[in-house]
Amino acid sequence: MGRVGTYQIPDEPTPGPFARFSVQPFWPLLATMLGGVWIGWPWFVLNGWLIGSATRRRELALVVGGFVVSAAFIVGLLALSESVIPVKALPYVALLGVAWKLGVSYRVQVDQERSFSLYRYFGGSSMSGMLPVAAGLLLRASVIGLFPKQPEELRVFLIWVLL
């Protein structure tokens, strides 16, 4: 980027040698929506490190927190589903988990977009994310197929946390 030895402004990205494989943060967001968090969230983290995002540590923390809360949510939902939450209400309660994943994804995308804009402004190159998004969408069913069929709760847990 040609900024070595000059004054560094805190929000400027510090791209690594493989930054050309980065994508606009919109693509990992789309991958999350179409394929699931199993592809979208790690891609966000990777993308952040590729462009040297000024907020890459926060993005990583958001993703890790996202997985942890998702896992806790589904465990709680499974535990309370027969005793406290009526069966009819389950789809509505489950929406909160979907909203959580979307919220984390949007937050990471907004944070990363700032650094990505600066990265592009300073002449950085990136690629299109269409292929990985398409792959995520097509492989989604295959990913579900990898999960063990029994016990049922484990299968539900994995599907919920990773998709």
Added chain:
Amino acid sequence: MSDETGQTAAQHLMLAQAHRHLQNGNAAVTVELVRRLLTTDPELAQGHALLALALLAQKRLHAADYEAGLALQLDPEMAMAHLALGHIRLGQRRLKEAEEEMKAALALEPDEIAAYLSLSSLYRFMGRRAEALELLEKALALDPSSSSTMADLSTHYLSVGQLARAKSHAQNALEAEPEHVDALVAMGSVLLAQGDPKGAREHAIWALTHQPSHSGALHLLATVKARESLLLGLWWRYNSWVTRLGSGRQILVLLGAYLAYRVADLAVRDSGSATSAQILEYAWLAIVVYTWVGPGLFQRSLAREMDSVRLKTTF
């Protein structure tokens, strides 16, 4: 050789040049000029303060906050740094802190017009119009020929619906400085309020020929275009409202809308009405597509407008 602020003549010259670029709307050039200065002298307080203002103009709030903080560490009595921090806090919607910083700037330099105008615009944003007007009148008393003050007075009177006074102040500002960008935008806004979109468009474009990235001029031109097209107008109004919220609240609004749609969809399906559910899903899809393509269509429309007068299209 340094002056009493510790600056050399060369630094002073470069800071003045950087400041001029910022006033002309070239924040990117200001950032690079100040970067060069700070590379050789990282403890140049005024450099950090000016950099904060330039970063603020580029909407890089986090970095601007950091730089303004550095400037104040190096020189706690620098009015420019307090003013910069005030604007940053306004951008962060921390209004009480913004008021404190701007008042601090005013206390340090009671003759600085920019401090009066900044605090006045903050009060206008907070709805404290009487206090805003009082500050503008003080600024005008300090410098009766200040086009910036007259332009702000025009904006103030427009916001309270006094079109005649607003027009008079805008005209005075333009007589003093015919190419003052804020005055051009103020006059354009008055003309739009008077039902003259053609005049408003001309003034917006005239302002943009001088400063292609002037947010007020872009906003005025976009408002004129929004009135020409119902669909684009709807998107513009939604976008203007959502932008004022800040990124955190924007995400909450989006999530809230999505949850409302999903709950409605589930409830309608549970009630057995598959057709209604499908209609709801198509309506949601239409909203998603509309908000997705709206920005692109709008920008293309603005770019065509600016191309027609041979302006830069990157903004």
